[in-house]
Amino acid sequence: MQPLAILLTLAAGLALPGAVAAADAAEGLQITAPYVRAVPPGQPNSAAFMELTNRSDADRALVAAASDAAAVVELHTHRMEDGMMVMRQVAQIDLPAGVPVVLAPGGLHVMLIGLKQQLQPGDAVELTLVLDDGEQVSVTAPVQAVQPPMHGHQHQH
Template sequence: MTLSVRTLPLILIAFAGLAACEPAKTPPAPMLAVATIDGVEISEPRLRVPPNGRDVTAGYLTLTNSSNKPQKLVGASSPRAERIELHAHLKGADGMAQMRQVEQVEIPAKGTAVLAPGGLHLMVFGIKEPLKPGDSFTVELTFEGNRKVGFAMPVVENPTQETEGDKGHSGHQH
């Protein structure tokens, strides 16, 4: 088959028309809540495998507040760890990012707080048993007013794998 200079534009137009008929991309799946307390949904929980056999690691999750008032996460615990603290990466006086304990994480009314690599996160100390990818790690979150909710966090090798809640965050190591 020989193509002339006149038929080539027609073929290109036909291919462009076929491409326009391609089905639309599927939107991302909604975040599924693993637990809910007083209008706050907890989704996308994951706990990093402790690096180099250590007993310290970080946990991440998304908190979505559907209520009309701000909510405050004030603590966390696990029967499988000595303690869990709320941490954030903040800029120090020298301009360098430093990890610091924070007293609370505010979830705005009708808003979301994302605990993700490079930002707010749960810092888990004194893990009592070795963890491997695929394990489940039980956590209980405490909200202002001593309201508590428990759920399981899957243990993952690479928590920097983007989830719907932490688009745009980059990983870090502890």
């Protein structure tokens, strides 16, 4: 067999089990208790929270998220800067192998910017999580009422 033919055969063999790879990713990343914060009508932004556990043997990272429910979806954290709790975009959320990572109000979250739909309790938001190895994992997050502790406003002293 010519080298090119071997390459093509390999590529065809690798391309086929796409659905299997997606299923592996779903098993590799355990998503517990996902939810999206309900917001009043007219509120442009919200956030999604969940617990992520990387069940694979390799360290992974969440590098992006997407949703049809918002114009822009970003990965955010809160941190203290000059005595103020502020929200900052992060390039990725590390998911070390076997370690639960909590996305919760006041901490890490998936920011939904420019909501395209109302988010009332009983609704649900479809999210796609993108890992650093290119795997995409879909999750359905129910909308729940949450007290907003520090999200969206800053304390000035």
